[in-house]
Amino acid sequence: MERRRGDDNKTSAYTRIIELLTIFLFGQSGIFGTFLVGKKWSPYFKQQLGWKNEPMNRTLSSLTDAYNTQESFQFVREINIPPLHRRIPMNPSWVGHNQTAINERYETCTSEETTCDIAGASSSSQNPTSPFPPRKLFHEMLVHPLLLNLDPEPESVALVMWNYHNQGTYGNTTLRMEMSSLMNEISQHKSVTKVYIIVEDSHSTRSCHAAIALNRLRHNVSFHCIHVVDFERQTIIVDTVILPNWPQNKDEEGTEIDFWHSRLSPRGALVAILGATYPLQYIMEQREIVNKRWHRIEQLNNTFARIIDYDIPAFYYHTSNRQQHLSSSQSKFTQAPSRFPINIAVAFKSLDGVAHWRKNEAHYNLAVRSKLTLHRVDDLGAFDAAIMLTIQNPPSHSSWFFCEGYGSDSDCEFHGYDPEYPNIPLTDLYVGKSKAGEHAGRGVFANVDIPSSSNIGLETTTQSIHFEWMTTELHRNMMEETPEYAGGKAKIVHVYAEAYGYASSPFGKQQETVMSHFLTFVNHGCNGTSNIGERDADPSLHTEWSVDLQYGIPEDLKTKLTVPYSPSADRDVVQYSTNCVAGRDIQKGEELYDNYMNFGGDEYFEEMVLSLRDECSGSLGLVEQYQSQLNTGEMNRKIKCDPVDINADP
Ligand SMILES: C[S@@+](CC[C@H](N)C(=O)[O-])C[C@H]1O[C@@H](n2cnc3c(N)ncnc32)[C@H](O)[C@@H]1O
Known part of the structure; x- marks a missing residue:
């Protein structure tokens, strides 16, 4: 009570x-x-x-009762799942207000055979009066991340329901409910005007018509139940394909994925369920499961420009008999598909969609408000901007399985640190007047001997400041279009990002990352003389003088990710931009020099090389130019921006 x-x-x-x-x-x-x-x-x-101690305790205990045991939380932690479940109680109709229903449910879950999965697949979750949120939660997380991120906004959607019967778990009622729920989520997107629900038999067609009739869907969206053969024959092109089940029975060779790829518009994308995910110890034990998942990713890899994956927590009701199941790791594993998070892949045909995927929270809030028709407070039960941020980076288990089995060294550079390489902390370095040239300003020097391959200031790589592309673009536009803004403190931000930052475009559009500590004062090593930089890089390969600008950016200096699926690089992108390593032995007292060649990113490669040629010929560099303006101008009265005495002894 x-x-x-x-x-x-x-x-x-x-x-x-x-x-x-x-x-x-x-x-x-x-x-x-x-x-x-x-x-x-x-x-x-x-x-x-x-x-309010008591109500608070009550919320916590009902949450734990309804969704998770301590043990499930443990699993979630092990595989680094974003804490989506904590947000679910926002919708009171889903959470333990109905203790009787929970108790009844508990009773039905005590037989050995019952999996008690509440993620949407088992028979017990078909009850529409169930107090649990599985279907809606699941479908929100399947539909909204992709539809909110396509650029241009999607007008047409293919919802592929033809492989449901292959899974053997769906009766017609379930199929209708699945369709209805997915249609509801899709129809919330204002840009969508046409939805094809692709079915493969007359039962499914009937379920589809019933789902359309029974739903109060947005009137300006047209829903078509279409047999897969007719869809093929009519050569229909759509902006989005939603595959709520991986088409496993029909397609072990990838032909079906190729087919959906061919039916997408040039900047369209597909979302598909890859399967359940497992804590790392199971991945090691169950190699064939991992291989199966990899095979699915490979099918997407062959045709799509970029693939990102994310997890949706699966909800599972604790039963005492499950406790017994958990006694051996094998039985844990056999229950895993219904209990562990479901892993989803989004495959983009062009990189543009990927850049949008990494919007910031405010952008997502705006997108939710402007792109969705939300009538009731519980129209969105789980999805929101903050949730979107938690799935922007792939989960760690994806990075793990990729790097341990399939990725190349360069894709996995930051997948765990090799303890063999020592770290030289900032306390072993100091700032002084650079020896790079008369106008080179500050520089950074070694206060100890640094062995080749050491990490430099590893402890600070978490403190970089990252400007996602939208912020970079907004800032640049405002600088160009609004003189008052450009003349004020914005200039400091501009110099900070552009003169001290590393530009890169791993997701298609330019982002900036700046070190927030004094390693940012490391100067450029002219003529290929840099002694720090990326691991195993050869600075003499391309110098500001040797690179031939008429041939564009040399392949190895490009900052775009070269493989379509790279969960490790996705997760480590900030660190990837600022990490540095000693390229050779550096003596105590020597100045550190980095290789600035690709610091302008793909977009400003040429400008960067030309400015390096100038600086290496003795001209004033960007920072020095700004600094001299500041020292003589109005700004100097407001902002003091020379934090160190560059002539002082260390
Ligand atoms: C990231 S900052 C490095 C720290 C800078 N020296 C300072 O005092 O703030 C980059 C700027 O340093 C200067 N710089 C870097 N390397 C240089 C070099 N080899 N020769 C001359 N100036 C250099 C340029 O002004 C450039 O815009």
């Missing part, structure tokens, strides 16, 4: 008057209140003062 606040604090009217008087006299101080009225009355005080 639900406990109400104050139920067990039946204080008399008299004591309450005293308490209220005390609050009035001593303000909102809990310490004073507790001290004055004594232990007996403190719970009432806490409530008066907003220390």
Whole structure:
């Protein structure tokens, strides 16, 4: 039974008057209140003062009861799943308000055979009055991330329901409910005007028509139930393909994925379920499962420009008999498909969609408000901007399985650190006047001997400042179009990002990353003389003088990711941009020089090379130019921007 606040604090009217008087006299101080009225009355005080301990405990316990045992949380932690489940209780109709239903559900879950999966696939989750949120949660997380990120916004969607019967778990009612729920989510997108629901038999066609009739869908979206053969024959092109099941029975060779790729518009994308994910120990044990998942990714790899994967937590109701199952790792594994998170792949035909995937939280909030038709408060039960941020980077298990089995060394450079390489902390370096040239300003020097291949300032790589492409672009536009903005502090940000930052375009559009500490004062080594940089890089291969600009950027200096699927690089992109390593032995007292050749990114490669030629010929570099302007101009009165005495001894 639900406990109400104050139920067990039946204080008399008299004591309450005293308490209220005390609050009035001593303000909102809990310490004073507790001290004055004594232990007996403190719970009432806490409530008066907003220390809502009891309701808080209640929420937590019902959450744990309904969704997860301590043990499931443990699994979630092991595979680094974003804490989506914590947000679910926002919708009260989903959460343990209905204790009777939960208890009934518990009873049905005690037989050995019942999997008690509530992620949308088992028979027990077909009950529409179920207090659990699986289907909606799952479909929101399948539909919205992709549809919100396509550029241009998608008008047409193919919802592929033809392989449902292959899975053997779906009756017609379930199929109809699945379709309805997916249609509802899709129809929330204002840009979508046409949805093809692709089916393969007359039963499914009937379910499809019923789903359309029974749903109160947006009137300006046209839904078509279409047999797969007709879809093929009519050569229909769509902006988005949604595959709520991997087409496993029909397609072990990738022909079906090729087919969907060919039916996408040039900047379209596909979303597909790859399967359940497993904690790392199972990945090691169950190699064939990993291989199967990799085979699916490979099919996407062959045709798509970029693939990103993310997990949706699967919800699982704890039963005592499951506890027994968990006694051996094999039985854990056999239950895994319904209990562990579902891994989803989004495959983009062009890189543009990927750049949008990495929008910031405010952009997503704006997108949710402007691109979706939300009528009721629970139209979106789980998905929101903050959730989107948690799935922007692939989960660590993806990075692990990729790097341990399939990725190349360069794709996996930051997948764990090799303890063989020592780290030279910032405390072993100092800032002084650069020896690079008269106008080179500050530089960074070694205060110890640094062995070749050492990491430099590894402890600081977490502190880089990252400007996603939208921020970079917005800032640049404002600098160009708004003189007042360009003349103010924005200039400092501009210099900071552009003169001290590393530009790169791994996701198709330019982003900037800046070191937030004094390694940012490392100068460029002219003529291929740099002694720090990326691991195993040869700085003399391309110098500012040797590179022939008429042939564009040399392949190995490009900052675009070269493989379509690279979960490790996706996860480590910030570090990837700022990490540095000693390219040779460096003596105590030597200045550190980096290789700036690709610091302008793909977009500003030529400008960067030309400015390096100038600086290496003795001209004032960008920072020096800005600094001299600041020193003489109005800005100098407001902003002091020379933090170190460059002539001082270390
Ligand atoms: C990232 S900052 C390096 C720190 C800079 N020296 C300072 O004092 O702030 C890059 C700027 O340093 C200067 N610079 C870097 N390498 C140089 C070089 N080899 N010769 C001359 N100037 C250089 C240029 O002004 C360039 O814009």
